Amino acid sequence: MANIVLSRNGKDTPFAIHGKLHVEGSHLIDEKGQICELRGLSTHNLSTYPEYINEEAITQFTDEYGISIFRLALYSAEADGCKGYSDGDDVHRESLEKLIIKGVEICAKLGIYVLVDWHILFDYNPNMNADMSEHFWNTICPQLREYDNVIYEICNEPNMDIKRQCDETSWEDITKYANRIIPVIRKLDSEKVVIVGTPTWSQRVDQAADAPLSFDNIMYTLHFYADTHREDLREKLRYALSKNLPIFVTEFGICNAAGDGDVNDEETNLWLKLLQENKISYVLWNLSNKNETSAILKDSCTKTAGFTEDDLSPCGQRFKTMMSKRY
Numbered sequence: 001m002a003n004i005v006l007s008r009n010g011k012d013t014p015f016a017i018h019g020k021l022h023v024e025g026s027h028l029i030d031e032k033g034q035i036c037e038l039r040g041l042s043t044h045n046l047s048t049y050p051e052y053i054n055e056e057a058i059t060q061f062t063d064e065y066g067i068s069i070f071r072l073a074l075y076s077a078e079a080d081g082c083k084g085y086s087d088g089d090d091v092h093r094e095s096l097e098k099l100i101i102k103g104v105e106i107c108a109k110l111g112i113y114v115l116v117d118w119h120i121l122f123d124y125n126p127n128m129n130a131d132m133s134e135h136f137w138n139t140i141c142p143q144l145r146e147y148d149n150v151i152y153e154i155c156n157e158p159n160m161d162i163k164r165q166c167d168e169t170s171w172e173d174i175t176k177y178a179n180r181i182i183p184v185i186r187k188l189d190s191e192k193v194v195i196v197g198t199p200t201w202s203q204r205v206d207q208a209a210d211a212p213l214s215f216d217n218i219m220y221t222l223h224f225y226a227d228t229h230r231e232d233l234r235e236k237l238r239y240a241l242s243k244n245l246p247i248f249v250t251e252f253g254i255c256n257a258a259g260d261g262d263v264n265d266e267e268t269n270l271w272l273k274l275l276q277e278n279k280i281s282y283v284l285w286n287l288s289n290k291n292e293t294s295a296i297l298k299d300s301c302t303k304t305a306g307f308t309e310d311d312l313s314p315c316g317q318r319f320k321t322m323m324s325k326r327y
């Protein structure tokens with residue numbers, strides 16, 4: 001077993017409290033048989049913002065903000081003019097793999113959980129880069145097998161071809177992909193929780209609930225951006241929960257779906273209340289200083305650790321507050 005730290009600063013770490021996780025019914029369950037609710041922060045694109053994967057920064061979010069999970073968003077394809085894992089070269093792929101390992105090792109040292117996210121986005125259908133996905137999991141799983149604090153997320157947000165506005169990825173497409181990739185992972189690393197994205201940018205948990213996959217120990221993704229997705233998406237969540245579907249909100253924003261625009265506190269609060277009532281884990285987008293509302297740092301902040309209150313954007317300030325309370 002990898003060394004996942006159990007005690008820091010005289011306190012039990014999240015991993016000491018919960019241990020190895022598994023899925024039972026609609027919940028993430030810990031070693032003591034209790035429901036485990038994780039809360040945390042996602043990186044931005046690891047290809048564009050690798051600098052935030054450093055021990056000092058993640059330690060600060062653990063100690064000062066109380067995150068219990070950190071998400072490593074590995075973009076599978078090019079975004080923002082930067083190559084992803086699939087369309088970059090071998091050197092780029094290796095650097096991303098190293099960054100994933102580094103991030104996991106830091107989280108193990110802090111005794112927190114970590115999500116390894118195959119972040120499909122502009123490669124809208126996960127089958128598109130499934131060969132590379134297979135290559136990635138074949139490379140990474142043997143290295144992470146001993147880390148019981150790791151959760152795998154195999155397709156961030158299946159969606160549609162944005163340029164052509166067509167070819168919406170269906171739940172059948174995702175099922176086909178999951179049926180190919182989950183066995184690859186399970187062969188190398190049989191016990192980790194695996195999270196599967198759902199159609200329409202991971203909003204159609206209702207469709208997954210109507211035709212769940214046949215694997216054990218898996219969860220399904222719901223993503224929301226509070227100023228865009230409101231009651232009708234919360235209804236889809238309620239429907240999926242009524243069918244006992246295990247759901248993990250691996251990404252959400254308090255602004256619009258472009259990761260920008262206004263912060264919507266009212267809708268954010270409604271969402272967080274619903275998630276907490278149902279003991280659903282959630283992770284905020286994003287750790288960067290990009291000039292966009294969803295970035296938790298001001299664009300003027302060039303530090304990569306040791307952030308002060310003054311370095312936080314309005315989203316960063318709200319993140320700190322939401323981590324400190326329940327709704």
Ligand code: IDC
Nearest residue numbers: 079080121156157201257258259290292294
């Ligand atoms: C956004 C980033 C933005 C970047 C864009 C493309 O915030 O800076 O230009 O991706 O790389 C998602 C995606 C997530 C998006 C985010 C906001 O999972 O990658 O990040 N979002 O648009 N789904 C819904 C919203």
